[in-house]
Every structure is written in C-alpha cells, then in structure tokens.
Amino acid sequence: MSEAVAGRRAGAAASESDDEGDDAAEADVEPTVRDPMHPFETERWVGVAGAALVLIAVGVLTRQPGPVLAGAVGVGYGLYARFGDAPVATLTVERTVSDDTPEPGAEVTVTVRVEHVGDGRIGDVRLIDGVPPGLEVIDGPARLATALEPDASATMRYVVRAARGEHRWEAMRAITRSPAGSMERETRLEHDTRIVCTPELSAGSDLPLRGLTTQYHGSVSTDIGGSGVEFFATREYRRGDPLRRVDWNRRARTGELATLELREERAATVVLLIDAREPAYVAAEPSGATAVERSVEAAGQAFSALLAGGDRVGIATLGSPDCWLPPGAGTSHAVRGRTVLAADPALAPTPSDEPFHPSPWFRRFRRRLPADAQVLLFSPLVDRYPRTIARRIDAYGHLVTVLSPDVTTRSTPGERLVAYERRERIRTLRRAGIRVTEWGDRSFPAAVAGATRRWSR
Amino acid sequence: MIIGLVAGAVAFLATLIAAPIGGAVVGLGVFALVAGSVLGVQRLLTWAAGLGVFGLALAGYAGAAPEPLLVAAVALALAWDITDHGLSLGAHVGRDGETRRSVLVHAGMNVAVGAGSVAVVYGTYAVATGGQPVAALTLLLFGAVVLISVFR
Numbered sequence: 309m310s311e312a313v314a315g316r317r318a319g320a321a322a323s324e325s326d327d328e329g330d331d332a333a334e335a336d337v338e339p340t341v342r343d344p345m346h347p348f349e350t351e352r353w354v355g356v357a358g359a360a361l362v363l364i365a366v367g368v369l370t371r372q373p374g375p376v377l378a379g380a381v382g383v384g385y386g387l388y389a390r391f392g393d394a395p396v397a398t399l400t401v402e403r404t405v406s407d408d409t410p411e412p413g414a415e416v417t418v419t420v421r422v423e424h425v426g427d428g429r430i431g432d433v434r435l436i437d438g439v440p441p442g443l444e445v446i447d448g449p450a451r452l453a454t455a456l457e458p459d460a461s462a463t464m465r466y467v468v469r470a471a472r473g474e475h476r477w478e479a480m481r482a483i484t485r486s487p488a489g490s491m492e493r494e495t496r497l498e499h500d501t502r503i504v505c506t507p508e509l510s511a512g513s514d515l516p517l518r519g520l521t522t523q524y525h526g527s528v529s530t531d532i533g534g535s536g537v538e539f540f541a542t543r544e545y546r547r548g549d550p551l552r553r554v555d556w557n558r559r560a561r562t563g564e565l566a567t568l569e570l571r572e573e574r575a576a577t578v579v580l581l582i583d584a585r586e587p588a589y590v591a592a593e594p595s596g597a598t599a600v601e602r603s604v605e606a607a608g609q610a611f612s613a614l615l616a617g618g619d620r621v622g623i624a625t626l627g628s629p630d631c632w633l634p635p636g637a638g639t640s641h642a643v644r645g646r647t648v649l650a651a652d653p654a655l656a657p658t659p660s661d662e663p664f665h666p667s668p669w670f671r672r673f674r675r676r677l678p679a680d681a682q683v684l685l686f687s688p689l690v691d692r693y694p695r696t697i698a699r700r701i702d703a704y705g706h707l708v709t710v711l712s713p714d715v716t717t718r719s720t721p722g723e724r725l726v727a728y729e730r731r732e733r734i735r736t737l738r739r740a741g742i743r744v745t746e747w748g749d750r751s752f753p754a755a756v757a758g759a760t761r762r763w764s765r
Numbered sequence: 766m767i768i769g770l771v772a773g774a775v776a777f778l779a780t781l782i783a784a785p786i787g788g789a790v791v792g793l794g795v796f797a798l799v800a801g802s803v804l805g806v807q808r809l810l811t812w813a814a815g816l817g818v819f820g821l822a823l824a825g826y827a828g829a830a831p832e833p834l835l836v837a838a839v840a841l842a843l844a845w846d847i848t849d850h851g852l853s854l855g856a857h858v859g860r861d862g863e864t865r866r867s868v869l870v871h872a873g874m875n876v877a878v879g880a881g882s883v884a885v886v887y888g889t890y891a892v893a894t895g896g897q898p899v900a901a902l903t904l905l906l907f908g909a910v911v912l913i914s915v916f917r
Contacts, residue, residue, distance in 0.1 A: 352849060355811075359818040363838075366822045375825030377886050378838040382818075384882025385842055431870050434857040451858040455870035464863070483857055487874050489850060 340499050343479070344396040347493035350485070353389035356382055385488075394493035397433055397482035398426025399456070401499040410470035412507045415446065420480070421463045424456040431455050432485040435464070438478030442657030443468040444595070470505045472604065474651040477501040506650035507608065540571040577620045577635045577678050580607045581701075583687035583694050584627035586659040590690055592715045599688035600655065602713040606752040607686055608649050610711075615642055624673060625654040626687070626697065628662040632676055666693065674704060682707040688715050690726060695733045702742055710737055711756075714748035775840040787824020791817050791837065795844065802848040805855060814845040835887060839879035846875045 360382025367376030399422050406417040420437055424430060437450040447467035454462045479496040486492075542555055545565035555566040582603050591598045597605075607623070614621045615637060622635035623645055631654035633645060649655065677683070683701050687694035689712045702708045712734065716727035734744045747755030774795070794816035801809030821838060850871050854864045 350853075355815075359815070363818065363822055363825065366825050370826050370828075372825050372828060373890060374829045374831040374834040375822055377831045377890055378821050378825065378834050380886040381835060381838045381842070381879065381882045384878060384886070388878040431874065432867055434854065434867070436857065449859050449862045451862045453854050453858045453862060453864040453867040455866050487871075488878075489846075489853070489871070 340400040340497050342396070342398070343496040343498065345494045345496075347394040347491045350490055350492045353386065353488060353490050356389060357386040360386060389488045389490045391488065392486040392491075394484050394486045394491040395428060395430050396426070396493065397430065397484050397495035397497065399423060399433075399482060399495075399497055400425050401480055401497045403437075403477060403499050403501040405501065405503055407470075408503045410503060410505050412470055412472050412505055414470045414505075415467050416470050416503060417465060417467050418450070419463065419465050420450075421461055422452075422456075422480075422482075423461040424458055427458050429455070429457050430484055431487050432489065434483040435462075436481040436483070437464070437466075438480050439468065440475035440477055442471050442473055443475050444471070470503065471657050472505055472507050472601065472650055473655070473657050474504045475502060475657075504651060506646065507605070537573070538571040539568065541569040542566045543569055575618050575620065576614075577622075577681040578610075578614055579622045579624055579635060579677060579681050579683050580610060581624050581626055581673075581683050581685045582607055582655065583685065584625045584631075584655055584659075585664050585693070586627075587691045587693075588627070588688055589659045590688055590715050592717050596715075598657075599690070599713045599715045601657065602715075602752075603686035603688075603711075604649055604655055606711060606713070606747075607684075608646070609752055610684060611645050611649065612642065615645075621645065622681070623648050624676075625652075626669070626685075626694070627654060627660070628664045628669070629654050629660060630672070631655065634676070635678060635681060666697075670697065670700065674701075677701075677706060679705075682709070684708075685710045686713070687711075688713055689730050689733050690715070692733070695737055698737060698742055699740055702740065708742050710734075710742060710744040711752075712744060712746040714746045775836065775844075786827055787820045787822075787829060790820030790823055791841065792820075794820055794841070798844055798848050802851060805852060807849065807852055810845060810849050810852065814841070817841045817845070831887075831890065835883050839876075839883060842879055843872065843875050847872055 360379040363375045363379030363382060366372075367374065367379060402421045402423070404419050404421075406419075407414065410416050418437075418439075420435075422435060432453075433456060434453045435451065439445055439450050445466050446469050448465060450464070450466045452462060452464040456462060477499070479498045482495045482497055484493050484495065542558070543566065545554060545567050549567045553568045553570070555568050558564060558566045582600070584600050584603075588600050588603070589598045591601075611621055611623070618637070620635040620637050621641075623631070623633040625631040631648065631652050633648050636644075653660065683698075683706050685694065685698050685701075685708055687698075687710065689695065689710070694710070698708045698710050712730075714730075716730055717723045718727055734746065737744050743759075745755055745759035750758075794813045797809055797813035797816060801807070801813055818841075821834065821841065824834060824837070847868065851864075851868065854862070854867060858864055
C-alpha cells in the first residue's frame with residue numbers, strides 16, 4: 309500500500325522514503341496511508357526584517373545604541389523565520405471505535421492514537437480527524453494540537469452519536485509547521501475505519517392502501533365481488549356458486565335463489581419512493597433529523613407493516629445515485645429492504661455529490677415500475693418537483709399516496725412563506741385526487757391512523 | 766494566550782522603564798494584541814506588532830537604555846508570536862481543542878531564539894563599547910542582513 313502512495317508523493321517528500329520499513333513492522337494494525345502536500349509559506353514573519361532595519365536606522369540616525377540592538381534582535385528573529393522546513397507528518401494513525409455496529413442514537417467513543425514513526429521532531433502539528441459527515445461529535449473536539457518527538461504518541465478521544473447508515477472515516481488532516489511557523493504543510497493520513505448502524509424496522513400500524521391490487525389474496529379491500537368477509541352485493545344464482553354463499557333468507561322470503569357477493573381482499577404491489585434529492589435534506593432545526601431521515605424511518609415502518617399484511621413491497625429513491633429494490637415478499641426480502649433503508653448510499657445521511665437528472669430518472673422509474681404497483685411517495689414537499697412527479701406517476705395509472713414529513717417552521721416571514729407554499733402544494737395534490745398525509749411532531753403511525761379515519765375508500 | 770499576555774505586560778513595563786512615551790505606545794500595541802486575540806482578527810495583531818515596533822523606535826529616539834529595550838523587543842516578539850500562533854491554532858483546532866503542548870513548545874523555541882539573539886547582540890555590544898559602538902554594530906548587522914539574503 310505504501311509503495312502505491314510513494315508514487316504520488318511529490319518531490320518535496322523524497323527525504324522520508326525510509327519510513328516504509330516502519331510501516332511494514334506494524335503489520336498487525338491497519339497501515340496508515342500518507343499523502344503529503346507541498347509546503348507553503350504562511351507569511352507570518354513577513355516584515356520582521358523591515359521592522360528590524362527601521363529600528364537600526366533610527367538608532368544610526370539618533371546615534372543611540374538601544375534601537376540598533378533591538379533591531380539586531382529583530383534580525384535574529386528574521387533568521388529564525390527562515391530556519392527549518394515544515395516536516396511531513398510521518399505519523400501512524402490507529403483509530404478504534406467502542407462499537408462498530410451501534411444502534412441508532414447510541415454514543416460511540418472514538419479513540420485515536422497517533423504515533424510519530426519518522427525521525428526528527430515535529431514541533432507543531434495540528435490533527436483534525438476526518439469524522440464522517442453523517443455523524444455528530446457530541447463530546448470533545450475531534451482535533452488536537454501538539455508537538456511530537458520521534459516515537460512519541462498522542463491520543464485524543466471523542467464521542468459521536470451514531471446515526472443510520474454506513475459511515476466511513478475520511479483522511480485525518482495533519483498540519484505541520486516549521487519551528488517559527490513560517491512554513492506550513494498538510495499531510496493526509498488515511499486509516500480505514502467505519503461503523504455500520506442498522507436500525508430495527510419497527511412495525512408500524514396498518515397502512516391504508518388504495519384500490520390498485522394484484523390478483524393475489526391479501527388485505528386490501530377491493531371493489532370486486534367474490535369471496536371475502538364484508539358484504540358487497542347480491543346477484544342472481546349461477547350454477548356452481550358455493551352453497552354457503554347462497555342468500556337463504558331471500559330464498560325463504562321470495563323463493564328465488566340469489567348469491568351473496570363479498571368484497572374481495574387482495575394483495576397490492578407497493579413501491580416506497582423516498583425523496584432523497586438534495587432539497588429534501590432539510591430539517592426544522594440545525595441539529596434535527598432531516599426530512600430524508602424521517603422519511604426513511606417512516607418508510608421502514610411502512611415496509612414492515614405492508615410485508616406483514618401480505619403485500620409486495622419495493623423501495624426506490626427519487627435522487628441520485630440510483631437505488632431500486634424490486635417489489636417482493638418473504639423473509640429474505642425483508643432483510644434486503646432493511647439493508648437498503650439502513651445503508652444504501654442513495655439514502656446516506658448527507659446529500660450525495662452526484663447531479664440528479666429528472667427526465668432519465670423518470671423514464672427509468674417508469675420502466676421498472678410494475679403495471680399494478682401503487683406508489684407511496686415520501687417527500688417533505690419543500691420544492692415543486694415532488695408534486696410534479698406525484699401527478700405524473702398518478703397520470704400513468706399508478707395510484708399515488710404522498711406521505712410528507714413536515715419540517716417547516718413558522719418563526720420568520722420567510723419560514724412562514726415556505727410553510728404556506730408547502731400547504732398550497734398539498735392542496736393542489738389533494739385537488740388532483742392524490743391522497744396526502746403529513747406528520748410533524750406526531751409520530752408517523754399516529755398520523756396515518758388519523759388519516760385513515762378521514763379517507764374514504 | 767496567558768503567555769502572550771504576560772509577555773505583552775513585560776514588553777510594556779520594560780519600555781515604560783526605558784522611556785515613558787515609547788512605553789505608552791507599546792502599551793497601546795499590547796492592548797491591540799489582546800483585542801486581536803480575543804476577537805480573532807489576525808490583521809489587528811499585525812497592526813499591534815507594527816505599533817509595538819514604532820513604540821520601541823520612539824523609546825530609542827527618546828534615548829532609552831539598551832538593556833530594557835532589548836528585553837522589551839524579545840517580549841514583544843514573544844507576545845505577538847504567541848497570540849498569532851494561538852489564533853492559527855484556534856482556526857485549525859477550535860477553541861476547545863487541546864493545545865497546551867503545542868503552545869509551550871512554540872513559546873520555548875521563541876524564547877530560546879530571542880535569548881540567543883540578545884546574547885550575541887549584547888555580547889558584541891559589550892565587547893565593542895570601547896570603540897565606536899554604533900558604527901561597528903551597524904557593520905555587523907550589515908553582515909547579518911547579507912546572511913539573511915543568502916538564506917532566502
């Protein structure tokens with residue numbers, strides 16, 4: 309690994325090729341990959357020579373020894389500023405986490421031990437650990453400034469709060485300075501550490517689905533007469549109708565044979581579409597859960613509830629990178645769904661850098677969507693696009709239900725405007741016959757239960 | 766920060782002993798140093814150091830003795846260096862980062878360099894007092910400046 313990096317090391321780092329032997333000696337720990345950058349001048353001491361000369365000139369002109377001597381000291385500092393170079397941070401990093409598969413919200417203690425394996429002292433090094441962007445440091449800074457003799461080590465310890473997803477530590481930045489601080493160099497120290505945080509999918513309450521179903525039996529009541537529980541209609545008796553569905557009361561009253569039709573309950577195919585575009589990464593407060601986070605949590609509840617009800621459930625994201633779990637059922641599908649919701653890069657705790665192209669995305673989504681699938685769209689609805697996409701999917705005959713976490717606040721006029729716009733969007737969707745339910749501080753199951761009472765089938 | 770304050774106070778007192786006018790100006794500079802490091806404004810620190818140098822020059826012009834002036838010069842350099850170093854640490858590591866060791870090593874180096882410079886300069890001055898001190902020193906300094914240019 310070190311050899312591969314040696315090629316990238318710029319000419320300035322040629323002097324420290326002898327530390328590769330030390331790396332090999334520490335085979336038991338994960339090797340640290342070092343990537344030093346070019347040193348640059350901090351220009352801290354610029355002007356010290358000038359100031360010294362001014363003092364000397366004052367001394368010469370006034371024939372006083374004092375300023376001349378003070379100026380001479382200034383010249384000494386000027387020499388000091390040119391002395392030495394910013395060393396490459398020849399450090400090994402060893403990062404240990406107290407738990408690499410924590411529960412969401414658990415506190416994970418991270419201990420970082422840095423050892424100086426090169427020779428020559430590093431008088432000034434600032435270490436900035438590459439905490440994954442999705443994790444929040446809740447105790448102690450993940451930063452340290454120190455001085456290291458050869459073979460000396462330093463340790464820092466901090467606590468992060470685990471959040472859903474797979475988190476990989478980025479390179480630690482080590483900034484070294486020359487003794488006087490006139491030169492500065494950054495070295496990136498790569499040490500592979502990661503934690504995977506997979507939430508349990510808590511079972512939500514029954515989710516009201518709309519009437520688009522498959523031919524399989526399930527739990528969604530349909531407008532199709534057949535076998536079932538709930539009364540639907542009566543019709544004339546036809547040969548072959550089961551005896552227990554003959555309306556005997558009517559037979560006794562009028563002498564005619566009639567058959568009871570019961571409302572058929574069938575299984576649905578549902579695709580949970582989660583809005584994970586960059587605009588959806590919004591939260592009501594800086595440290596609060598983003599709308600994506602809340603959508604994923606709700607989608608997890610919907611996923612397990614629907615699977616338990618016998619429906620076929622798939623997962624897709626609105627955004628990039630691409631994420632698609634085709635609708636399915638069964639235990640292994642439940643595990644797959646849990647993994648996708650927990651650690652898929654498309655649902656990462658921070659937005660991805662890839663650009664999102666709506667038209668190709670929609671074409672691809674439509675091609676994949678089974679003809680009898682209905683869509684549950686999870687979106688905060690803070691911009692116009694989800695409304696458009698919901699209406700387009702609806703127009704193609706897939707019944708759409710929009711589930712929207714409310715992240716708007718109402719303390720400033722701007723925030724009130726955003727909240728108003730969102731309400732208008734919801735109103736437009738409802739006018740177009742698309743079911744919308746939103747949940748703010750209430751839990752998702754409570755909001756769904758409330759909506760179920762309201763919605764007529 | 767505390768080291769910077771102490772050094773600033775020393776610079777102020779030393780210049781005050783040497784010459785009151787210069788002392789006042791250096792005191793102003795030290796005040797600016799404190800303000801700059803509390804507010805986190807690097808430019809203010811640079812101006813404060815410039816003010817301090819001006820104070821030193823003023824004290825020299827007023828006919829200050831060389832010894833307190835030397836102490837003041839080293840203390841001023843230390844005060845500025847530590848506050849500026851602290852500011853860069855603050856930018857990199859943050860206010861609540863652990864920095865004591867880095868600051869102590871940096872201050873130690875600075876004091877060592879200052880003391881070394883003073884030893885050389887004052888030694889030369891003491892030896893050369895019999896002759897024409899200022900002219901000899903100036904020539905010596907000319908040599909030192911040439912040395913700096915070679916380092917460049």
